[in-house]
Amino acid sequence: xxxxxxxxxxxxxxxxxxxxxxxxxxxxxxxxxxxxxxxxxxxxxxxxxxxxxxxxxxxxxxxxxxxxxxxxxxxxxxxxxxxxxxxxxxxxxxxxxxxxxxxxxxxxxxxxxxxxxxxxxxxxxxxxxxxxxxxxxxxxxxxxxxxxxxxxxxxxxxxxxxxxxxxxxxxxxx
Numbered sequence: 001x002x003x004x005x006x007x008x009x010x011x012x013x014x015x016x017x018x019x020x021x022x023x024x025x026x027x028x029x030x031x032x033x034x035x036x037x038x039x040x041x042x043x044x045x046x047x048x049x050x051x052x053x054x055x056x057x058x059x060x061x062x063x064x065x066x067x068x069x070x071x072x073x074x075x076x077x078x079x080x081x082x083x084x085x086x087x088x089x090x091x092x093x094x095x096x097x098x099x100x101x102x103x104x105x106x107x108x109x110x111x112x113x114x115x116x117x118x119x120x121x122x123x124x125x126x127x128x129x130x131x132x133x134x135x136x137x138x139x140x141x142x143x144x145x146x147x148x149x150x151x152x153x154x155x156x157x158x159x160x161x162x163x164x165x166x167x168x169x170x171x172x173x174x
Contacts, residue, residue, distance in 0.1 A: 001149055003053035003084045004091040004125035009160055010048035011092060012169050015041025020096070026104075033099050034109045042092055049088025050081075057084075072140050083136050086129040094124015110172045118154035 017040040021032035057080060060073055074080035098120035102113055126146075130137040141149075165173035 001087070001122075001125070001153075002056055003049040003087040004121060005049075005153075005156065006052045007045035007049040007088050007091045008095055008121055009164060009169075011038075011041030011045030011095075012164060014044035014048070028104065030103045030106065032103065033096060034103060036109050037096055037099055042096075045092050046085070046089045049091065050084050053084030053088065075136055079133065079136070083129060083133050086132045087125045090125035090128030091121035092124070093128060094121045097124060112172070115154070118157040119150065122149060122153055 015036075015038045017038050019033065019035050020037045020039060020042065021034070023031070023035075025031055053074065057074055074083045098113070098116055101116075102111065105113075107113060126137070126141070161170060162173050164170035
């Protein structure tokens with residue numbers, strides 16, 4: 001999951017510039033996504049997620065256990081690159097999808113939507129990865145692994161958002 005965990009924070013740090021929706025609104029008068037979703041953020045977030053995945057692959061090539069636990073692999077190249085990309089890009093697509101939903105609900109940029117805010121990127125990463133690499137996905141995400149991700153992710157998400165707020169990268173601590 002590491003390639004899926006880093007893209008959103010990387011997009012916040014390195015983003016900015018032209019919004020993905022070009023400033024356009026739908027018939028409801030609300031922005032499609034908003035100013036916080038930019039081309040630069042999408043590209044930077046995806047690249048940072050992929051970089052972390054490549055570093056993870058490098059580490060796994062040196063040793064396959066950590067603290068006595070066998071670490072999962074992304075598989076062999078070039079398939080591993082596809083998996084890393086779908087985890088990173090899918091995380092951002094999940095976040096973008098929920099931004100679209102939040103705009104339709106009339107929520108402003110940065111408004112909290114508990115649980116959804118903490119897991120939208122996981123769902124996006126999982127859906128895209130499953131669609132592109134179903135064999136790898138089902139071999140890597142057993143019921144218990146998926147359950148652990150669903151439990152641990154909100155805790156990590158809240159913690160990293162508070163840090164982002166404290167260092168001035170995020171405007172809200174959620």
